[in-house]
Amino acid sequence: MTEPKAHPAKAFRAAILHSLANPTDVGLEDSYQYFDDGVLLVADGHVVKVGHADDILPSLDPSVEVVVLENKLITPGFIDTHIHYPQTGMIAAYGEQLLDWLNNYTFPEEKRFADVNYAREVAVQFLDELARNGTTTALVFGTVHKESVDVFFQESEKRNLRMIAGKVLMDRNAPEDLTDTPESGYEDSKALIEKWHNKGRLHYAVTPRFAPTSTSEQLRLAGKLLEEYPDVYMHTHLSENQKEIEWVQELFPESKNYLDVYDQHGLLSSRSVFAHGIHLCDGECKRLSESDSAIAFCPTSNLFLGSGLFPLSEMEAKGIKVGMGTDVGAGTSFSLLQTMSEAYKVMQLQGKKLHPLKSLYQATLGGAKALSLDHLIGNFESGKEADFVVLDLHATQLMKFRMEHAQSLEDKLFVLMTLGDDRTVCDTYSYGQSVYNR
Incomplete structure (x- = not known):
């Protein structure tokens, strides 16, 4: 295969969530990074950086396209x-x-x-x-x-x-x-x-x-x-x-x-x-x-x-x-969202809890670690491949109504897991390029 052609830098502005480590190992608080108003900057198929919009936007070259995504959450693919x-x-x-x-x-x-x-x-x-x-x-x-x-x-x-x-x-x-x-x-x-x-x-x-x-x-x-x-x-x-x-x-x-x-x-x-x-x-x-x-x-x-x-x-x-x-x-x-929902039920039947941040870890960075690919994919660390998904927090009327009553990030994520399916996915990006758009 020929080398993938170069693609100019592009910034995606939305809420952004990714796992940093297994919550079981480091505790929930240190296991993830969340930006309520964040920017994911990608170029040539890789993550350049991720962070708060206020920190990243002023430093961007004027030529960089900024895609603004309202009521959306970006997670790793x-x-x-x-x-x-x-x-x-x-x-x-x-x-x-x-x-x-x-x-x-x-x-x-x-x-x-x-x-x-x-x-x-x-x-x-x-x-x-x-x-x-x-x-x-x-x-x-x-x-x-x-x-x-x-x-x-x-x-x-x-x-x-x-x-x-x-x-x-x-x-x-x-x-x-x-x-x-x-x-x-x-x-x-x-x-x-x-x-x-x-x-x-x-x-x-x-x-x-x-x-x-x-x-x-x-x-x-x-x-x-x-x-x-x-x-x-x-x-x-x-x-x-x-x-x-x-x-x-x-x-x-x-x-x-x-x-x-x-x-x-x-x-x-x-x-x-x-x-x-x-x-x-x-x-x-x-x-x-x-x-x-x-x-x-x-x-x-x-x-x-x-x-x-x-x-x-x-x-x-x-x-x-x-x-x-x-x-x-x-x-x-x-749908891995639906799979997360079933995993929660499997744990409930054993008298155990499965925290939504742990579920996200299992479906992203945990999967990458299981496949010995966590040096390439699984989260938004700088230099990793830009595989990510844009999730619509208002994908259905029920989800929109429920999100308006969500009290925390964990609550929103659990709603996504429990009510989400393919309708929740707006865009899927592989190596920085769109492979699906709803």
Whole structure:
């Protein structure tokens, strides 16, 4: 890809909020920065500075365009740490738990991705939905078809998005026309890594679907890819459902636990992201923490499939990195605002509170940390990439009415989380350029 062309400086004036650190680590007060009347100055795809309008506006060159946004809040772009692009067309599929849901809905839909034209059509729809919902970075499952990932990267490159994706590895316990072999999966993944990893803002993830659909030989070759390309990602599922865990134990009787299957094949690292992790034992938590691996918390799909309640507080107390994922299509919304709302409910059911500033952290800087990308994205520190979203505080009549009665920043943010969805997103900017405008 050619280098992105230079873009002149541009200033955006609105209320601005971004996370500085995990509230769990530093306390709420030191975890964020908020400017009621702020300016975000961007140039050439990067943040130049952020601050109070009174401090920044007088120093701007007269040539700098200032975009004034009334009743709006600017936050960093949302980061989705687990989502399936091929499941866009089966979102809101009725009435199953995980394993039946895979067989009855997921596999039949994913077979369609052998058709490159269909894969491209869905990729375009998927990326449009991400932008419409303010998501600027995502860790994405493809299908077993090499072409499905090739097309996804092509469409992401056109928009200059920071996306991470990979071809699914699946050599057993799936329909024959959705399986590869250990060797073909390895070779296809290798070719895609060579073509796309670190091209522009794109990254590759070695992607075994989950332990039950890969033989030990396939997992061994997945580990070999991670050895050969140490800066690629590893993306899979872990301990989502109790029946799934029992199945893994039957298939891998020599393993100590579910995570140990992956561990034995060299799949744990600071670039490994495990979706769900609801039902983990102490030994699994210890290894996740030691290896600096991350979990993607997917509250919407966990509730939709009846999988269980993710113990966020316990995972963080054990030193595990946690991002937030929509998990479309078991997740029922592309919106990380709606996902934050579901996360709040998941915590409530466990007798815990989830503060709105903590939710924002999980969906932005926390996601960046989970993906080892916090040096590039996640907040508005000077020099970071200018991925941001403009949120309309008056997006609906009810939201407007409720905002007029909000007493604090936390109150406004909680209203956004609870009542917000794609209607709340006015503009989405990736690398300083608009990729969606309502």
